[in-house]
Amino acid sequence: MPEGTPGALRAIWREVCPRCRSGPIYRTSLWRGFLNMHERCPHCGMKFEREQGYFVGAMYISYLLSIPPGLVIVLLLWRISGWPFDTVMVGAFFVYLPLVPFVTRFARVVWMYLDRHFDP
Ligand SMILES: [Zn+2]
Numbered sequence: 001m002p003e004g005t006p007g008a009l010r011a012i013w014r015e016v017c018p019r020c021r022s023g024p025i026y027r028t029s030l031w032r033g034f035l036n037m038h039e040r041c042p043h044c045g046m047k048f049e050r051e052q053g054y055f056v057g058a059m060y061i062s063y064l065l066s067i068p069p070g071l072v073i074v075l076l077l078w079r080i081s082g083w084p085f086d087t088v089m090v091g092a093f094f095v096y097l098p099l100v101p102f103v104t105r106f107a108r109v110v111w112m113y114l115d116r117h118f119d120p
Contacts, residue, residue: 008113015109018116020044025109034101035108048112055108057115062107070096 005021006014017023023043027036040047049055073092081088 008117012106012109012113015105017041017044017046017048018113019046025112026105030102030105034105037108050115055111058104058108058111061111061114062103065103065107065110066096066099069099 005011006016008021011018011021015025017025020041020043023038023041023046025037025041025048027033027038037048039049070092073095074088077083077091077095078085078088081091083091
């Protein structure tokens with residue numbers, strides 16, 4: 001990798017290609033089409049979706065990424081509202097809902113980096 005290439009964490013945060021860490025993965029910002037991806041890296045040509053169903057693995061990442069904020073929301077709602085626990089769970093679901101596009105998009109990037117790390 002050429003000098004000045006960002007580290008993996010920084011590259012994940014910037015949502016750039018796991019191979020060259022330069023080409024953007026997404027065509028648009030989160031707000032203008034949250035999963036609008038390039039088929040191939042515009043810089044090095046790497047195909048992002050390796051095979052059909054490739055991003056199913058990202059669902060597990062998405063699930064793992066959802067646990068910490070979900071837990072915080074549940075605990076805060078429980079503490080603030082005084083509702084019964086099942087009502088808190090339903091409430092937390094609706095509070096968490098707006099975060100889903102961000103987490104889904106980010107999980108795909110994390111998944112690609114993990115996958116390329118273990119199977120370049
Ligand atoms: Zn690339």
